[in-house]
Amino acid sequence: MRRAARRRRTRQLEQVFEALKGDHTHPFAHEIYRRVHQRLPRISLATVYRNLHSLVEEGKIRTLLLDGQGARYDPETREYDHFVCERCGRVDDLFLRRARRRIDPISLAKRGYVVTTHNLMVHGMCQGCAARRRLSRPRVRGTQALTRASVWRQQ
Amino acid sequence: MRRAARRRRTRQLEQVFEALKGDHTHPFAHEIYRRVHQRLPRISLATVYRNLHSLVEEGKIRTLLLDGQGARYDPETREYDHFVCERCGRVDDLFLRRARRRIDPISLAKRGYVVTTHNLMVHGMCQGCAARRRLSRPRVRGTQALTRASVWRQQ
DNA sequence: TTGCTTGCAAATTTTTTGCAAAAAC
DNA sequence: GTTTTTGCAAAAAATTTGCAAGCAA
Numbered sequence: 001m002r003r004a005a006r007r008r009r010t011r012q013l014e015q016v017f018e019a020l021k022g023d024h025t026h027p028f029a030h031e032i033y034r035r036v037h038q039r040l041p042r043i044s045l046a047t048v049y050r051n052l053h054s055l056v057e058e059g060k061i062r063t064l065l066l067d068g069q070g071a072r073y074d075p076e077t078r079e080y081d082h083f084v085c086e087r088c089g090r091v092d093d094l095f096l097r098r099a100r101r102r103i104d105p106i107s108l109a110k111r112g113y114v115v116t117t118h119n120l121m122v123h124g125m126c127q128g129c130a131a132r133r134r135l136s137r138p139r140v141r142g143t144q145a146l147t148r149a150s151v152w153r154q155q
Numbered sequence: 156m157r158r159a160a161r162r163r164r165t166r167q168l169e170q171v172f173e174a175l176k177g178d179h180t181h182p183f184a185h186e187i188y189r190r191v192h193q194r195l196p197r198i199s200l201a202t203v204y205r206n207l208h209s210l211v212e213e214g215k216i217r218t219l220l221l222d223g224q225g226a227r228y229d230p231e232t233r234e235y236d237h238f239v240c241e242r243c244g245r246v247d248d249l250f251l252r253r254a255r256r257r258i259d260p261i262s263l264a265k266r267g268y269v270v271t272t273h274n275l276m277v278h279g280m281c282q283g284c285a286a287r288r289r290l291s292r293p294r295v296r297g298t299q300a301l302t303r304a305s306v307w308r309q310q
Numbered sequence: 311t312t313g314c315t316t317g318c319a320a321a322t323t324t325t326t327t328g329c330a331a332a333a334a335c
Numbered sequence: 336g337t338t339t340t341t342g343c344a345a346a347a348a349a350t351t352t353g354c355a356a357g358c359a360a
Contacts, residue, residue, distance in 0.1 A: 162334090163333085163334050163335070164334080164335095165334075166333090183324095184324080184325080185324090200324095200325090201325085201326075201327080204325060224324085225323080225325075226324085226325090
């Protein structure tokens with residue numbers, strides 16, 4: 001169950017991290033594999049998974065879980081939130097300064113919880129989809145309400 | 156991708172909902188199957204999945220996706236948050252009144268986002284695990300727990 | 311050299327699907 | 336009766352594992 005901490009720096013590990021660094025699209029394991037595979041044609045998907053896990057354990061990247069598909073990976077480890085477009089599936093980073101302060105760790109501590117981190121997921125429609133929708137459906141007494149999101153997937 | 160809306164009320168659907176109603180432990184599909192199976196021994200896991208999907212679509216339950224395992228199901232559909240214990244895996248409902256309005260839909264709307272809903276996931280250690288830990292590691296100049304709590308950053 | 315890490319293929323886990331039969335309406 | 340839903344088994348998708356060989360330290 002518990003896997004031993006990584007000790008050696010390998011080309012594979014390095015390339016997996018490189019493939020993700022600076023990327024804000026939150027790619028899936030397979031896309032990362034595709035990228036690394038261009039540089040290391042002999043790498044296997046299993047190794048990509050193993051290295052992604054290592055990086056998560058080291059705290060160099062994090063996992064993001066959303067509905068439907070598999071895990072997505074994120075090189076941004078600062079504490080921040082995400083916006084998930086229910087139309088196209090894109091995931092944006094949100095840096096909501098004000099929102100952050102409104103969570104009250106004290107009240108949780110009073111109830112006996114020890115808080116290490118938290119994550120906010122906002123669901124809706126992204127700019128692009130909202131615009132596209134406005135074009136195809138000219139407004140008639142307000143747009144039709146979106147269906148309520150009933151699925152949350154987070155780490 | 157899109158499945159037709161359910162039209163008929165069946166014993167199976169009813170029992171799947173009954174098995175979940177009032178349950179705050181956020182069980183996995185398999186546990187729900189186990190429960191329903193006691194009342195309807197011929198039900199199949201596939202049917203449980205299909206009915207869980209129907210219920211989600213009807214808005215009577217919701218899905219909760221967390222790291223590691225599969226989906227968990229939740230009969231509570233009001234907007235509220237979750238606490239995930241990283242020790243034992245339990246998931247508690249959190250009704251954080253103050254936190255409720257923590258996101259600022261206006262600032263998101265300005266950026267072009269259409270927000271339908273949002274959800275907060277708080278990670279850490281639950282009461283039970285924190286207590287157990289306190290027992291095994293007697294405090295020496297402040298508990299480990301407090302140290303971890305201070306990891307909380309509000310930036 | 312030592313033993314961690316990789317590649318490969320096979321295994322696991324979780325969820326979905328095709329289809330004929332059963333159940334609703 | 337007609338159409339939806341079920342049960343079964345098989346398929347799919349995503350991720351993990353065993354193991355011999357490869358490579359970093």
